[in-house]
Amino acid sequence: MGRSPCCEKAHTNKGAWTKDEDQRLVDYIRLHGEGCWRSLPKAAGLLRCGKSCRLRWINYLRPDLKRGNFTEEEDQLIIKLHSLLGNKWSLIAGRLPGRTDNEIKNYWNTHLKRKLISRGIDPQTHRPLKETAPNPTTTNPIIAAPTELDFRNAPKSDFMKTPSGMTTDEEQQQLHKKKQYDDNPSDGEELNLELSIGITSAVSSRVSSANSAESKPKLQNNNFQFLEQAMVAKAACLCWQLGFGRSEICRNCRNSNGFYRFYRPLDS
């Protein structure tokens, strides 16, 4: 026996949303906020599935959506993030304010894939198309990073592993090395995240402001979202890209409490 359907399919509308439906949804969310998607349609007087309402709001009606054409800067950021994270569209979208995962996914499939192919780059591996026997040490330096931090095919459960959950002696040694590095960083090791991953100043300030006490993220799943961001922090960390070691996070990615800096801002 499978799971019960998320809604009563027989009594729900499907397909394109009407203006009236949009208005009802917007009005309801303005009054009551997001959440409880399952009960929302009935409460809002909509003959729609809760999931459909959620999608409509997130992908189309949310007031903070940017819409419009992607800039060249956004293109480059998406390509770079995709090379690091693979098809983790929601993670990538978290790095592009005002863009949704669906929008980025569509844009990737319709434009960026082609763009990369026209440059002779395989959009899946981000390696040259002609390369028959990929050698990670001689190609894209990002891909050549330690495999432990290649999340492109990692199941979500792997994201849940915490830095404090280390078990092996090797990892403990690396933690020790990291502490030494943090305590005595040499000159020039203040790494520039904008350079390493192309994050705009605006985004960087949003991210750093999210660390302040008054803007602590309200997380439905603390560990998961926290570690998602931690992963992006790792990806953003130039010392990781340079292959310093799987447990080493540079000071730009770790705050004084030993936690990662990159939280999802409240409004993203």
Place this chain on the structure above:
DNA sequence: AATTCGCCCAACCGCCCCAAC
């Protein structure tokens, strides 16, 4: 003018994860 083709993107589907019980 009519038809076909290809592209784009909003929306749907099925699955997964996790908190609550």
Place this chain on the structure above:
DNA sequence: TGTTGGGGCGGTTGGGCGAAT
């Protein structure tokens, strides 16, 4: 500890629309 329900995600679909024939 196992089960269930809600939310979220990535892959896929299909309708609209403009270009080409």
